[in-house]
Amino acid sequence: MATERDLVVLGAGMHPWGKWGKNFVDYGLVAAKAALADADVAWRDIEFVAGADTIRNGYPGFVAGSTFSQAMGWTGAQISSSYAACASGAQAMQSARAQILAGFADVAMVIGADTTPKGFFAPVGGERKEDPDWQRFHLLGATNPAFFALNARRRIDVFGDTVEDFALVKVKNSKAGVANPNARFRKEFTLDDFAGSPIVSDPLRLLDICATSDGAAAVIICTPEYAMKKLGTLQGAVRIRAVSNTTPTYPQVRLELPDIATDSNAVVQAPVRGFKDSIAYNAYEQAGLGPEDVSCAEVYDLSTALELDWYENLGFCPEGEGARLVRDGVTALGGAKPVNASGGLASFGEAIPAQAIAQVCELTWQLQGRSDGHQVENAKVGLAINQGLFGHGSCTILSV
Amino acid sequence: MATERDLVVLGAGMHPWGKWGKNFVDYGLVAAKAALADADVAWRDIEFVAGADTIRNGYPGFVAGSTFSQAMGWTGAQISSSYAACASGAQAMQSARAQILAGFADVAMVIGADTTPKGFFAPVGGERKEDPDWQRFHLLGATNPAFFALNARRRIDVFGDTVEDFALVKVKNSKAGVANPNARFRKEFTLDDFAGSPIVSDPLRLLDICATSDGAAAVIICTPEYAMKKLGTLQGAVRIRAVSNTTPTYPQVRLELPDIATDSNAVVQAPVRGFKDSIAYNAYEQAGLGPEDVSCAEVYDLSTALELDWYENLGFCPEGEGARLVRDGVTALGGAKPVNASGGLASFGEAIPAQAIAQVCELTWQLQGRSDGHQVENAKVGLAINQGLFGHGSCTILSV
Amino acid sequence: MQALSPDPTTLRTVTTTERIPAVEGWFTTSEPYTLIGAKCTGCGTVVFPPRSGSCPSPDCDGTELEPTPLSRKGKVWSYTENHYAPPPPYVAAEPFEPYALAAVELEAEGIVILGQVATGVMAADLSIGQEVEVDLQVLYCDDEGVDHWIWTWAPSAPKGSA
Amino acid sequence: MQALSPDPTTLRTVTTTERIPAVEGWFTTSEPYTLIGAKCTGCGTVVFPPRSGSCPSPDCDGTELEPTPLSRKGKVWSYTENHYAPPPPYVAAEPFEPYALAAVELEAEGIVILGQVATGVMAADLSIGQEVEVDLQVLYCDDEGVDHWIWTWAPSAPKGSA
């Protein structure tokens, strides 16, 4: 049951994902205005603006909270600008949530937008010999897909997964995405399409790996009191039950982006729960909910195989059994545990600071029954999870 | 009077300011360990880590909260990484403060560190035609000192200030800084030194403009309950009365870094209170205090003339009368309103993400009576103020 | 497709007479020289540099802004002189010559706009409240020898002179 | 100061025989090739890449770490093959030839370390659990013709062979 600490998502708005190369601010403005309209809140009424930063767009990207506040028109609001790689959106969510729960604001905007270059993500420019992200590219050529592939290979050799299992994730997600007007790729892929897809990082093919996209997402969140005044009832209101920005516990013994090596477990024993398990665990604890309560989940399918890992980290099945869930249709739209009913990153491509906020938009609409053509029936609890480079956990749980 | 909402600064630590070109993480570790020792808190007990980012040190700089958490040893803490240019430290303070007041943590670390290149601050690399910061450098060669100079020139032509008034600020601050072991420049300057100082941006000379430095600062903040358990009493505890991250209100009619133009006041009237006035005003409101209550203030003397502006923005005197305060010794150590008893940026040089946190360290020690040689007598209320590019206000008020 | 190929004669004429602005759409490159702002079609608010997509006023939902020429003349709000070459991306001449910058208030628009001051006019020649007007000069010459132009603030001709 | 000037003869010998590492202090450049970690003098925790100033364990206040050679041999934890040239700052050969990467577990240290696999050894030649050992190869040749070396994981020679 939601308590008075469980804030309300009053409105959600997105700029559709795509690849146009426009200024990221343009996308953000569209999302901000859509979210305000959805919430029926005037921009002047927003007391706190939490921006999720982008690091490839110069100064305006580093100060996203300020950039969007100025673009919408300065109102004297308090602001924050957060960066946590792929988890930036969740960190911005938590920033706004804490400000409200601390009593500094009643209603806030959380916003992120990005515009992205073509091809693999490369590190930021310049020679920075002490930056682990620079080192892994320069010394090893260890791209993001290479890290995804190391985990995919483990699944094959240790759990018996097949590359066809991975492809099934894309088939499932692309099918759901066809009906999503905010998705970039609205084409249904089949297993046959994979044969012609070039291998990028063995065993992963181009179709296994998510693209980089332009896009923007914003949500308006507020106290239950504020929502009550606005809506007249909290019946059907989407509540924020948990936001987890968990970091690893030493020693972190699973090789994670962008690290060249794990911590050592020779002197200090590894924690009971691995990093990715702990992200979900902490969110469940905060919400007082468990995997059995989740109606639908949005997880980061940066690679197809990675989605299978998330099933296990989320407790949807024991470790090593993720492939069974996609094979049996459990995680498909219409299955018992629909995952990425939005179409996932397979259909969107990733717009880094916007993506975790977009997950919240999608879940909000699912819980409100507004996801025409890709609606999860009777959705009551939605969960979004992902992970950013450098130990950034990100998990949000919503419920009606 | 402090209330239970007024958190406690339990410990403060710095790495002395200087110019060694080491990795910024090395400096931060020293400050973090010093702050923990000062607070007598174990690293494992820190529940939230708020990092202030640096944007010239690659990925680790963008995720300062994560970088310092990993460097100190992952503990599974929740984290944030904030960027707001010169106001980054205050935004990180408010991030940690809100998390605690929202009930997500009882004790948190706020930390920032930087290492800086020589010379003027230049924009981040690459051709970014839509970035206002890139534009002002490329199209006009409008450096930071040029903006400082525009304001200094106004003071001369409109208020009747002289360049000697500006120099007096440096004379005053450099004198105080001699006794500060964390200051970089511990040399007392005289008016005679100014004659030999080259003009950088007329009317400002090199000695009028603050240098860029390496440095780090960290504070441990906690709930009054946590402090009570630790200290046995709240008598003499340094309380956080206000943190303001105020943005401008449209139209912003004063030309501010890095803008090429102000907003227009032709259709929408300018707000009663200008941006810089509003930063202090909001902090006073939050604290329930006024300028008359302030025992000592740390203000950003990025240029000498700028310190005079702050006197007026802080309500220490009416607009245009700032120079009188420095002439009459009112703001000197021993005066009625000591400003920059630490030595200010004149003695430190600026280490961007660390500076606003360093201001809090300095005020904490002043309020605790630990500022040997530059102690403000009977200091009860301390105020720190600054402003970051792109509309970032930053004001913190502490009291015992 | 023939029609789309420019006449080489015309092309040469254009490249020799047209001034390439260092930034697109901020000012006119032929007389009368003016800065170009954007005006919200909803509330009439003007903004410089010009922008699109969203009115800068927090009370206006306007998303359409159209280019609008700004007043050619204004009054100096403040000024300074750069004595050291600014860092890149500024393209500094070598040897570097100090130059002035002025922030100028356009009364009708209620905007203060920063700009380089016309070459040769220094801080000592300026004062607050002085009337200046928009002119153009070369900001830098690129590696291909093409000049890139920028607006400047130039003291208005004294009354009675041409 | 005479004593500080190197003997040109010696210098030449050094530059022709010494291998320039692509990164300083992470591995030995003469046999036996090993990776070099850092070991906390307080608690004995080992970390790779080597670092200084602070023990990586949250429970240890240690600030002194000393270089320590790591096990030469380990077992493959996982592996992959790059089929496209990584972006800069990787210096890719042209034409680009696919190569393998392996994450290798060092049992004694309890660390998994990523590395390029010795040229010519591809994913099809690898399996999880397989023993590999540290070797060196040229990562890239810089504009001055100087080779920069990197550690690799190479399958250990089968038992009984040299």
Ligand SMILES: [Zn+2]
């Ligand atoms: Zn308008």
Ligand SMILES: [Zn+2]
């Ligand atoms: Zn240790």
